[in-house]
Amino acid sequence: MEALLEQIESYRQEMSSYQVANAENLEAFRIKFLGTKGIVKNVMAEMKNVPSERKKEFGQILNAFKIFAEERFETLKESLTSTSQQTYPDIDWSLPGDPIPVGTRHPLSIVRNQMASIFKRLGFAIAEGPEMEDDWHNFTALNLPENHPARDMQDTFYLNQNPDYLLRTHTSSVQARIMEKQKPPIRIICPGRVYRNETISARAHCFFHQLEGLYVDEHVSFADLKQTLYFFVQEMFGKDVKLRFRPSYFPFTEPSAEMDISCTVCGGHGCSLCKYTGWVEILGCGMVHPKMLDNFNIDSNKFTGFAFGMGVERICQLKFRVNDLRLYSQNDVRFLRQFTGAV
Ligand SMILES: [Zn+2]
Numbered sequence: 001m002e003a004l005l006e007q008i009e010s011y012r013q014e015m016s017s018y019q020v021a022n023a024e025n026l027e028a029f030r031i032k033f034l035g036t037k038g039i040v041k042n043v044m045a046e047m048k049n050v051p052s053e054r055k056k057e058f059g060q061i062l063n064a065f066k067i068f069a070e071e072r073f074e075t076l077k078e079s080l081t082s083t084s085q086q087t088y089p090d091i092d093w094s095l096p097g098d099p100i101p102v103g104t105r106h107p108l109s110i111v112r113n114q115m116a117s118i119f120k121r122l123g124f125a126i127a128e129g130p131e132m133e134d135d136w137h138n139f140t141a142l143n144l145p146e147n148h149p150a151r152d153m154q155d156t157f158y159l160n161q162n163p164d165y166l167l168r169t170h171t172s173s174v175q176a177r178i179m180e181k182q183k184p185p186i187r188i189i190c191p192g193r194v195y196r197n198e199t200i201s202a203r204a205h206c207f208f209h210q211l212e213g214l215y216v217d218e219h220v221s222f223a224d225l226k227q228t229l230y231f232f233v234q235e236m237f238g239k240d241v242k243l244r245f246r247p248s249y250f251p252f253t254e255p256s257a258e259m260d261i262s263c264t265v266c267g268g269h270g271c272s273l274c275k276y277t278g279w280v281e282i283l284g285c286g287m288v289h290p291k292m293l294d295n296f297n298i299d300s301n302k303f304t305g306f307a308f309g310m311g312v313e314r315i316c317q318l319k320f321r322v323n324d325l326r327l328y329s330q331n332d333v334r335f336l337r338q339f340t341g342a343v
Contacts, residue, residue: 216305253286
């Protein structure tokens with residue numbers, strides 16, 4: 001009888017160390033241990049040889065052995081199922097994956113970010129303000145006279161009258177808000193959307209984007225303004241681009257100038273973009289009008305400053321040769337997709 005006990009123990013060990021890698025292994029286990037001619041059946045058959053005084057004891061041992069074999073079979077079966085979930089035999093891992101479609105930045109965002117990063121390198125901080133403005137910040141504080149055409153109801157989107165609220169016509173209102181609460185040195189750029197009541201065409205739109213700059217400190221000169229813009233133009237359009245200043249008039253600067261760059265399309269030889277002059281206008285600029293500084297309690301005898309402003313669409317047109325302003329807001333993916341990969 002002791003030999004039978006040893007035999008049972010050795011079968012137990014064999015079953016414990018039995019591993020299955022596939023369904024065939026599992027079936028082999030079943031046939032060997034649980035089959036009609038299997039080990040469990042044979043061991044159970046030994047019961048008839050057990051002396052009657054030990055039958056009760058062996059009955060329990062053999063039953064436990066049978067249950068052990070059945071449970072081991074279930075455990076191996078489960079391990080096989082969970083293993084087969086972890087392997088994906090039907091997938092060819094060498095095939096290319098489905099691309100995840102990512103959108104593109106809007107061309108205006110691309111250009112605005114590029115412009116901002118150039119000025120940031122010169123120490124300009126980005127300032128933002130509300131698109132819904134009051135009369136003071138949009139006009140009066142900026143020295144815009146009562147009869148200025150931008151104040152005309154037909155030219156500007158007024159939201160309310162007395163008190164006057166309107167959609168800002170330029171980002172200069174942000175400059176006004178900064179000068180109101182910050183004392184020099186001030187060195188900011190204000191990128192943002194502005195509104196004018198224009199008939200929509202290829203060359204005009206009811207909203208567009210500006211980027212204005214303001215630098216107020218002691219001893220700020222026109223030379224500083226020129227050098228700042230010269231750096232910007234070279235970084236934006238390349239080292240070969242030339243620039244020139246033409247005297248102009250703006251209510252908030254004195255002296256004022258408009259700045260042209262040599263045409264980026266024809267290199268100055270003349271084409272339809274530059275109207276065969278070789279030059280394209282890109283911005284207005286000038287020294288901040290002393291009266292404007294006084295409006296914000298900044299001592300105009302001590303401080304001077306320069307300001308400039310340009311249209312992001314204009315820079316974008318020169319950069320990407322987009323000749324119709326309407327394309328920017330039509331959300332046509334055939335247009336937008338062309339800027340895939342641009343930073
Ligand atoms: Zn040209």
